[in-house]
Amino acid sequence: MRVPRVLLALPLILAGALLPAIGPEPATAPAPAVGMAHLTFTRDTITVRVGETVTFVNDSRFVHIIGSGRDGVSSPHQGDPTNDLKMLETKATYITGRWNYPGTYHVTCTVHPAMNITVIVTP
Numbered sequence: 001m002r003v004p005r006v007l008l009a010l011p012l013i014l015a016g017a018l019l020p021a022i023g024p025e026p027a028t029a030p031a032p033a034v035g036m037a038h039l040t041f042t043r044d045t046i047t048v049r050v051g052e053t054v055t056f057v058n059d060s061r062f063v064h065i066i067g068s069g070r071d072g073v074s075s076p077h078q079g080d081p082t083n084d085l086k087m088l089e090t091k092a093t094y095i096t097g098r099w100n101y102p103g104t105y106h107v108t109c110t111v112h113p114a115m116n117i118t119v120i121v122t123p
């Protein structure tokens with residue numbers, strides 16, 4: 001019986017999301033990047049202007065999978081450059097696409113539902 005490859009990777013992703021990585025503490029994300037603690041983003045909101053990007057840095061010891069949505073539930077939103085989920089291992093950086101439409105957007109971590117940040121895009 002063949003096993004889909006994704007099933008082989010799933011335990012590793014879960015282990016990375018639930019168990020801290022071994023090694024020295026990662027360096028804190030430099031402002032204005034959004035950092036990540038174990039179960040939170042390091043800020044609740046970030047405001048950018050139309051055309052700007054947001055930088056997320058995983059400065060925690062856990063794997064995070066982030067994207068558009070709330071409370072751990074991915075829900076694509078029209079015009080949101082984080083619609084495609086992005087997995088961030090420790091020390092990884094993710095620069096979103098440009099936020100081209102004014103509005104209020106929500107980004108969550110699909111493995112840590114308490115991780116939520118609001119992105120406010122101003123004209």
Ligand SMILES: [Cu+2]
Pocket residue numbers: 038039063064065109110111112115
């Ligand atoms: Cu997370």
